[in-house]
Amino acid sequence: xxxxxxxxxxxxxxxxxxxxxxxxxxxxxxxxxxxxxxxxxxxxxxxxxxxxxxxxxxxxxxxxxxxxxxxxxxxxxxxxxxxxxxxxxxxxxxxxxxxxxxxxxxxxxxxxxxxxxxxxxxxxxxxxxxxxxxxxxxxxxxxxxxxxxxxxxxxxxxxxxxxxxxxxxxxxxxxxxxxxxxxxxxxxxxxxxxxxxxxxxxxxxxxxxxxxxxxxxxxxxxxxxxxxxxxxxxxxxxxx
Numbered sequence: 389x390x391x392x393x394x395x396x397x398x399x400x401x402x403x404x405x406x407x408x409x410x411x412x413x414x415x416x417x418x419x420x421x422x423x424x425x426x427x428x429x430x431x432x433x434x435x436x437x438x439x440x441x442x443x444x445x446x447x448x449x450x451x452x453x454x455x456x457x458x459x460x461x462x463x464x465x466x467x468x469x470x471x472x473x474x475x476x477x478x479x480x481x482x483x484x485x486x487x488x489x490x491x492x493x494x495x496x497x498x499x500x501x502x503x504x505x506x507x508x509x510x511x512x513x514x515x516x517x518x519x520x521x522x523x524x525x526x527x528x529x530x531x532x533x534x535x536x537x538x539x540x541x542x543x544x545x546x547x548x549x550x551x552x553x554x555x556x557x558x559x560x561x562x563x564x565x566x567x568x569x570x571x572x573x574x575x576x577x578x579x580x581x582x583x584x585x586x587x588x589x590x591x592x593x594x595x596x597x598x599x600x601x602x603x604x605x606x607x608x609x610x611x612x613x614x615x616x617x618x619x620x621x622x623x624x625x626x627x628x
Contacts, residue, residue, distance in 0.1 A: 471595030476559065478593065482537070485556020487577060491537040504530045511591035518593065523586035563613070571609040577616040578607075 467475070482490040497503070507514075511521035527533075539547070563572030584606045585591070588598045603609075 467595035467597060471593075473595070475593035475595035479587075480559065486559045487557055489533040492534050493537050496531065496536055511586075511589075513591070518591075520593075521583065521586045521589070521591060523583050524580040525582065560616075563610070571611075574607075574610050574612050575616070576613070578612050579617070 479490075480486075482493065505526060506512075507519040508522050509526070512519040539545075560575045563575040565572050584598075585601070587593070587596045588606075590597065590601050
């Protein structure tokens with residue numbers, strides 16, 4: 389009797405479950421006629437070829453704004469001799485000698501490299517202050533080579549500069565040219581100065597900016613100096 393009752397209850401549950409499942413499946417499979425306002429699904433090829441929606445207009449607006457800013461900025465030009473002399477004098481004033489790391493003209497709050505990269509990674513101009521981009525690849529410890537020009541502490545004691553007879557390397561001036569109009573040789577070492585745009589790019593000082601910032605391979609035309617880069621002589625005594 390108990391077995392028969394259990395079988396009967398199981399059969400009733402199976403039949404009711406199958407019937408209810410059939411009704412739910414039928415409701416899921418019901419297909420209605422698409423509304424004319426509903427857009428059809430696009431293919432991946434169509435999505436790559438076209439832009440849809442309001443967000444697609446944002447990049448185009450950004451490019452138009454950038455083009456408008458570039459149109460209002462100063463066009464690339466060769467600096468005047470006066471601008472070049474002023475830029476070189478300012479540059480020399482922050483170095484103990486030619487080739488020395490420039491001093492830091494402001495207080496340093498954080499000693500980590502990311503703090504320096506905030507302004508000196510790509511260059512920045514704030515309130516008339518010019519922060520040039522780094523001339524080399526980022527290093528882990530900036531203060532290992534660059535020191536502050538003065539003690540940034542309030543009422544810091546004056547430190548006497550020790551006497552020395554050391555005379556550092558002086559700037560060589562402009563690069564030599566093979567002929568008039570030829571690209572000048574780089575008049576300084578290229579070590580730690582791999583990024584030419586640090587001084588000669590659009591964010592460089594007036595007088596040092598190149599009139600052709602669109603060129604990306606500087607050493608394709610401007611040869612490094614064998615003297616400054618300490619290159620060995622070739623088989624015939626000529627520098628390579």
